[in-house]
Amino acid sequence: MSSIRPLSSSARARLNAFFEAPLPPQPLGFLRIAVAGFALVQAALWYPDWQVFFGPDGWLQWEVSRALTLDWSLHLSRIHAALAPLGLSEEQTVTGFFYFYVAAATGLLVGWHTRIFAFCTWVAHFAMMTTIPTFMYGVDIFLHIGLFYLLVMPVAKAYSVDVLQGRVSPDPTWGVTLSLRVLQIHVCLVYLSSGYEKARSVDWWSGNALWRSLVQPDFRQFDFTWLAEWSWLVVALSWFTIVVEAGYCVGMWIPRLRIFWLAAIVALHLGIGICLGLPLFGLIMILLSLAAFGHLALEDARAWRRSPLPAGRLVEAADAT
């Protein structure tokens, strides 16, 4: 039996460089602004219905939602009980909680005492997730993942008040590199998982899964039943989805493909947002991809602009004049 050979020195050096060579922190600054800004936009949209979702007598009353969570979960009723000495009503606690969340996300957005506000935002979001678990969906899961990363990653090192006031150094470090790689690999795994699950499904290869998601009442925004007559188009869109998602983890690492792959994933999520009525879900997925790979795509585009024109085109230009 052959023994496992150790990595060659050049492969090891490349691996070390990939995970350790200090990178500039701007992508993490973008991640912080994108995720915190997203949380604020979502909160603004939620505000008119806040009591209906989180209040004690909303669509899911506290007695019911508490029964759906584990004993140690941070349910809003427990926060209300903890604040009992202040004499607040249940509705006042729920409204106060909204302003606490918005204030924490705002502090995080501008990067002022970033770690503290990241913790407050994450805890508040955790309480929201556990208070109304049945009303949560993909957008909240990805927001929670994003907030967790803002809590543990050095996201204050760029575009932040902490840097302006000298509390945090903006210098590139291995910590930035490790964080960025974790984010990139995580996003790649998410799309690989999604593409893999679809590729295992006959309904996705036949286009029927996409067709049903467009025409069934759950997500229907427009009448797409006419697509049954254009089934080749649905099949093509289905295959496009599988290829773009499953191939994301390859396409995003190839400089010549990256910008096109990013454009394809943005188009995919815009389509989901518009056709299935999930605009915020589409937005957070686009923001996470931009945070992970946007700076590389930008570098690719700049490198293309800097690269010299091919000789053939120069001759044509000379002939034209």
Next chain:
Amino acid sequence: MRPPSPAVAKGVLYALAFAHLTLIAAVIFHGFDRLAFRRGLEAPLTLLNDLNYSVWRFGFFAPDVGPSTEVEIRVVDEDGTVHRYSTVEGFRFFSSNLESAGRFYGFKKESSFIADLQDLAARSAATRLFNLHPRAWRVEYAMRAIRYPTMKDYRAGAPPEEREFYSTTFELR
């Protein structure tokens, strides 16, 4: 107690990052399917999920979208007036915008396959409607699954399959 040296701290952070990504990869490729149901693991896995959703699979409508779950509610006033609310006909639970309306997808979907949740969700919705309609004495709550046929069958004239799978009634006495 002295803090760990920078080299040790760095090693620990790299190890944690590696473990985090390995766990995510193991879960999405079904490596945790059996372990997740072991007694004693539910609470720690739930805790880990509450932290960062590293124990989660991202299917995005895969393997299939399943049937659409729709709710119809009839509120009957004391004078016999009936208020009918049907999600198939555009009822969005009085929500203010598309984003809030979309949140009821999980509410409907989960109560379609978690039997324990059906009664709780229906009771909760009925309580809300009694509060919104002070003159109501009766609320009827029904859930239906609607599944569209394949594109080929739809072209051949097959209608969407509709099946009521839950109904209940609440009365004030």
